[in-house]
Amino acid sequence: MEKYTGKSILKEIAIGKILFYSKDEQVVQRKSITDTAAELARFEKAKEAAVAQLNQLYEKALKEVGEVNAAIFEVHSMMLEDEDFHDSIRNMIEGQKVNAEYAVAVAGDNFSRMFAEMDDEYFRARSADIKDIAERVVSILQGRQGAGELGDEPVILAARDLAPSETVQMDKSKLLGFVTELGSANSHTAILARTMNIPALIGIHTSETMNGKMAVIDGIKGELILDPDEETLFAYQEKKDEQERQKALLQELKGKEDVTRDGKKIRLFANIGSVGDIAKVLANDAGGIGLFRSEFLYLEKQDYPTEEEQFQAYKSALEMMGGRKVIIRTLDIGADKQVEYFGLDKEDNPAMGYRAIRICLDRPEIFQTQLRALLRASAYGNLGIMYPMIISVDEVKRIKDIVKEIKAEFDEKDIPYGNFEQGVMIETPAAVMISGELGKEVDFFSIGTNDLTQYTLAIDRQNAKLDPIYDAHHPAVLKMIQMTIENGHKSGCWVGICGELGADTTLTETFVKMGVDELSVTPASVLPIRKIIRETVADAANVANGDVHF
Amino acid sequence: MKTMTYTIQDELGIHARPAGVLVKEVKKFQSKIMLEGNGKKAEAGKLLAIMGMGIKHGTEVTITAEGPDENEAIAAMEEFFKNNL
Numbered sequence: 001m002e003k004y005t006g007k008s009i010l011k012e013i014a015i016g017k018i019l020f021y022s023k024d025e026q027v028v029q030r031k032s033i034t035d036t037a038a039e040l041a042r043f044e045k046a047k048e049a050a051v052a053q054l055n056q057l058y059e060k061a062l063k064e065v066g067e068v069n070a071a072i073f074e075v076h077s078m079m080l081e082d083e084d085f086h087d088s089i090r091n092m093i094e095g096q097k098v099n100a101e102y103a104v105a106v107a108g109d110n111f112s113r114m115f116a117e118m119d120d121e122y123f124r125a126r127s128a129d130i131k132d133i134a135e136r137v138v139s140i141l142q143g144r145q146g147a148g149e150l151g152d153e154p155v156i157l158a159a160r161d162l163a164p165s166e167t168v169q170m171d172k173s174k175l176l177g178f179v180t181e182l183g184s185a186n187s188h189t190a191i192l193a194r195t196m197n198i199p200a201l202i203g204i205h206t207s208e209t210m211n212g213k214m215a216v217i218d219g220i221k222g223e224l225i226l227d228p229d230e231e232t233l234f235a236y237q238e239k240k241d242e243q244e245r246q247k248a249l250l251q252e253l254k255g256k257e258d259v260t261r262d263g264k265k266i267r268l269f270a271n272i273g274s275v276g277d278i279a280k281v282l283a284n285d286a287g288g289i290g291l292f293r294s295e296f297l298y299l300e301k302q303d304y305p306t307e308e309e310q311f312q313a314y315k316s317a318l319e320m321m322g323g324r325k326v327i328i329r330t331l332d333i334g335a336d337k338q339v340e341y342f343g344l345d346k347e348d349n350p351a352m353g354y355r356a357i358r359i360c361l362d363r364p365e366i367f368q369t370q371l372r373a374l375l376r377a378s379a380y381g382n383l384g385i386m387y388p389m390i391i392s393v394d395e396v397k398r399i400k401d402i403v404k405e406i407k408a409e410f411d412e413k414d415i416p417y418g419n420f421e422q423g424v425m426i427e428t429p430a431a432v433m434i435s436g437e438l439g440k441e442v443d444f445f446s447i448g449t450n451d452l453t454q455y456t457l458a459i460d461r462q463n464a465k466l467d468p469i470y471d472a473h474h475p476a477v478l479k480m481i482q483m484t485i486e487n488g489h490k491s492g493c494w495v496g497i498c499g500e501l502g503a504d505t506t507l508t509e510t511f512v513k514m515g516v517d518e519l520s521v522t523p524a525s526v527l528p529i530r531k532i533i534r535e536t537v538a539d540a541a542n543v544a545n546g547d548v549h550f
Numbered sequence: 551m552k553t554m555t556y557t558i559q560d561e562l563g564i565h566a567r568p569a570g571v572l573v574k575e576v577k578k579f580q581s582k583i584m585l586e587g588n589g590k591k592a593e594a595g596k597l598l599a600i601m602g603m604g605i606k607h608g609t610e611v612t613i614t615a616e617g618p619d620e621n622e623a624i625a626a627m628e629e630f631f632k633n634n635l
Contacts, residue, residue: 075570082597111598118604122562126601312559
């Protein structure tokens with residue numbers, strides 16, 4: 001048994017025999033020619049044939065992976081028709097009197113290198129596209145066939161590299177997964193694999209010797225296991241079956257209401273970290289976004305993001321969610337999430353330090369920019385604004401004053417904004433203890449169980465030594481949650497949970513019985529939690545005294 | 551000669567797909583249409599050249615059109631950039 005680690009493209013398991021796929025290395029020889037007109041005509045004819053092949057591939061991809069992903073083949077055929085690419089080939093044939101194969105290969109290398117040397121990862125990955133089209137034309141000139149045929153038995157394909165055209169050409173029903181040495185997570189091949197739902201690993205050294213061997217792709221760990229022993233193989237087979245059963249079951253739950261057996265509706269939302277995650281939210285059928293971490297806007301920049309940049313991001317999130325609730329949490333940096341341009345001092349105890357709302361209230365210019373962007377975006381959907389790390393009523397009052405000032409300014413200048421809810425994260429024991437008072441100031445609570453647990457138990461999450469005593473189900477934490485829910489309801493707030501505990505399927509029933517109104521979980525956890533909600537009775541006799549037994 | 555400027559909103563910059571559509575759009579006009587940005591300049595009808603400029607999100611580009619149908623061309627470019635990039 002051998003293990004190799006690579007980068008996983010799809011978090012799934014594939015089990016099967018390996019077929020090592022080697023493209024015959026294209027050997028292109030430089031030959032002198034005399035009839036340049038005839039050579040140019042040969043090139044033209046091969047190019048036409050290549051364009052025709054690409055059009056066919058486009059049609060195939062259109063059916064299998066959709067228009068957006070198929071577009072690459074249209075671009076490939078346009079690359080082939082590119083004037084500069086042409087001129088460069090014509091110049092070589094006419095000027096140096098070389099054969100068309102050689103001219104195409106050299107031009108392909110040159111343009112491919114131009115992209116390979118660019119500093120942006122996306123553009124660097126395009127060098128593979130140029131290589132792909134040049135090789136296609138050369139193959140036609142040499143009278144060779146393109147991608148190899150797969151046999152009758154489904155296989156895991158191992159190759160040094162796969163071009164997008166090769167990936168699409170393969171018969172999907174015969175392809176269990178693939179492993180390549182080259183390629184990036186951004187390459188079109190990786191994108192296609194993801195769209196076609198084929199487990200794939202990249203960055204794994206492949207060789208001829210793998211051919212015919214039994215293998216497992218563990219897309220969750222990013223591992224290739226070659227020649228697995230019986231026990232390992234059995235374990236993976238179980239895991240794969242379980243995954244498939246779950247998938248089928250969950251597919252059934254899509255579109256179903258999040259309602260308990262006795263009719264209580266729970267809002268089941270998703271947590272995300274960037275606009276790009278919204279596709280997953282929609283795919284998993286979440287009812288809204290319960291925690292949109294706005295930090296990504298700050299972490300990916302070299303300087304403070306402008307009001308306009310933020311506005312555009314929030315607006316597109318709200319529009320993509322089409323009227324469903326989107327709760328955006330204001331900036332939560334400091335502690336374990338550092339941004340250089342903020343110029344924050346190093347702290348001995350960052351978890352209890354200068355972070356989140358503390359920075360925002362201390363440096364209001366940063367906070368105001370974000371709030372202005374959020375208010376402007378509120379005109380485009382169903383927005384909730386959530387403030388992190390609250391410990392006092394005074395903080396909430398100060399925040400609300402800033403929001404009021406912005407509203408007054410917008411009213412005066414006729415800048416549109418919509419209705420929106422305001423809420424606080426309950427993640428400090430202080431906030432739990434004063435939740436009755438906090439609730440009078442806001443529309444909702446969202447309990448951040450990760451921080452609440454570390455502050456309640458006085459256990460630093462970053463310290464691995466403490467892991468054995470870090471008990472997320474500690475009765476103190478559960479009592480804190482129950483108290484927050486009760487106080488929230490008394491003061492007219494709805495109460496949700498957005499920390500990791502929200503996705504803990506062993507606690508879903510407990511939370512529902514405590515009266516929680518919303519659970520916000522990672523997109524992948526939405527359907528498993530829906531299943532439990534639909535099997536739960538919210539108002540059971542054992543909660544008669546408002547007390548849940550832990 | 552007509553000129554317009556535009557700041558790229560697309561996350562990936564001028565990437566393969568919109569670049570391909572841009573080339574098709576440019577070919578509809580007789581005017582010479584140039585794209586400038588990131589310290590580089592290229593004919594907007596040349597796919598590899600404009601992709602090779604490596605124009606990213608947030609870069610301001612200048613588009614010029616010169617020729618008999620320059621008014622229509624620049625209007626079409628305005629429309630194209632707003633809708634695709």
